[in-house]
Amino acid sequence: MKERITTGIDKLDSLMGGGIPKGNVVILAGGAGAGKSLFCFQFLYKNAKKGLKSAFISLEETPKQIIDDAIEAFSDFSDAEDLINKNSLIINGEDILQVISNSAFDDTKQMLYLFNNALASIYSIILNNNVSVAVIDSVTIFKNLISDPISFRLMSMKLINILKKNNITALLTLEVSKPYRDFLEFPPEFFIYDGVIGMYFSSNTDSRIRTLEIVKMRGTSHSTKAFPYEITSSGIDIVEI
Numbered sequence: 001m002k003e004r005i006t007t008g009i010d011k012l013d014s015l016m017g018g019g020i021p022k023g024n025v026v027i028l029a030g031g032a033g034a035g036k037s038l039f040c041f042q043f044l045y046k047n048a049k050k051g052l053k054s055a056f057i058s059l060e061e062t063p064k065q066i067i068d069d070a071i072e073a074f075s076d077f078s079d080a081e082d083l084i085n086k087n088s089l090i091i092n093g094e095d096i097l098q099v100i101s102n103s104a105f106d107d108t109k110q111m112l113y114l115f116n117n118a119l120a121s122i123y124s125i126i127l128n129n130n131v132s133v134a135v136i137d138s139v140t141i142f143k144n145l146i147s148d149p150i151s152f153r154l155m156s157m158k159l160i161n162i163l164k165k166n167n168i169t170a171l172l173t174l175e176v177s178k179p180y181r182d183f184l185e186f187p188p189e190f191f192i193y194d195g196v197i198g199m200y201f202s203s204n205t206d207s208r209i210r211t212l213e214i215v216k217m218r219g220t221s222h223s224t225k226a227f228p229y230e231i232t233s234s235g236i237d238i239v240e241i
C-alpha cells in the first residue's frame with residue numbers, strides 16, 4: 001500500500017484508508033469562511049509535528065494573519081510557534097502576493113508572466129527548504145488572473161508537475177461560489193487533480209451545518225458520504241461517523 005500522509009484530522013484519514021496517498025495534489029473546495037485555511041494549517045501543523053517539512057504558501061492573507069487566526073482558533077496548538085521558529089513549519093507567500101496585487105490585470109501575456117513568476121517562487125520555497133508537505137491558499141487567485149480556461153488548465157498542470165516532481169503531498173484551496181453539496185460544479189481543472197475534498201454548508205430548518213466530503217481521491221478507496229465537522233480548540237474534527 002502507498003505511504004499515507006495525514007490530513008491532520010484522524011477521522012477523515014480513517015475515511016480514506018489512513019490518509020492522503022503520498023504525493024497526491026488535492027483540491028480543498030469550499031465557500032467563504034468554511035474553514036479552508038484553518039484545515040490547511042492543521043494539516044501542516046500535524047505533519048510538521050511528525051517531522052515532515054511543511055510549507056504554507058499564503059496568497060490571500062499575510063503570514064502573520066494566518067498564524068494569529070490559527071492560534072486564536074486552535075488554542076491547543078500552542079507549540080505551533082516553536083515549529084515555525086525551528087523552520088519545520090514555514091509560512092510564506094507574501095512576496096508573491098505583493099507582486100500580484102501590484103500588477104495591472106488587463107493583459108493575458110502579463111498574467112501568464114506573473115503566474116510563471118509565482119510558480120518560480122513556489123518552486124524555490126519548496127527546493128530551498130526541502131519541503132514534503134505543502135499548502136497553496138488559494139489557487140482561486142490564479143483562476144482570477146487567467147481568464148482563458150485552456151491557459152488556466154495548462155498553468156494548473158504546470159503547478160501540479162512542480163509539486164509532483166518533488167514528491168510533495170499538497171492541499172490547494174479553491175473558493176466555490178455555491179458551497180452546497182448538490183450544487184458542487186466540476187470545473188475542468190478538478191479532473192487534473194489527484195483528489196478533491198468538499199467543505200459545504202447544508203441547511204436544515206433553522207441553522208446551517210457544515211459538512212465535509214471526499215469527492216475524489218486517487219490511489220485509495222474512500223467514503224462517499226458527507227460528514228458534519230466543527231472547528232474546536234483542538235482542531236477541526238468530524239462530529240459523527
Ligand SMILES: Nc1ncnc2c1ncn2[C@@H]1O[C@H](COP(=O)(O)OP(=O)(O)OP(=O)(O)O)[C@@H](O)[C@H]1O
Nearest residue numbers: 031032033034035036037038039072073175231232
Ligand atoms: N475560535 C473559533 N472557534 C470556532 N470557529 C472559529 C473560530 N475561529 C474561527 N472560526 C470559524 O472559522 C471560519 C474561518 O476559517 P478560515 O479562515 O479557515 O475559513 P476559509 O474557508 O479559509 O475562509 P476564506 O474564504 O475567507 O478564506 C470563520 O468563519 C469561523 O466560523
Ligand SMILES: [Mg+2]
Nearest residue numbers: 036037038137
Ligand atoms: Mg482562507
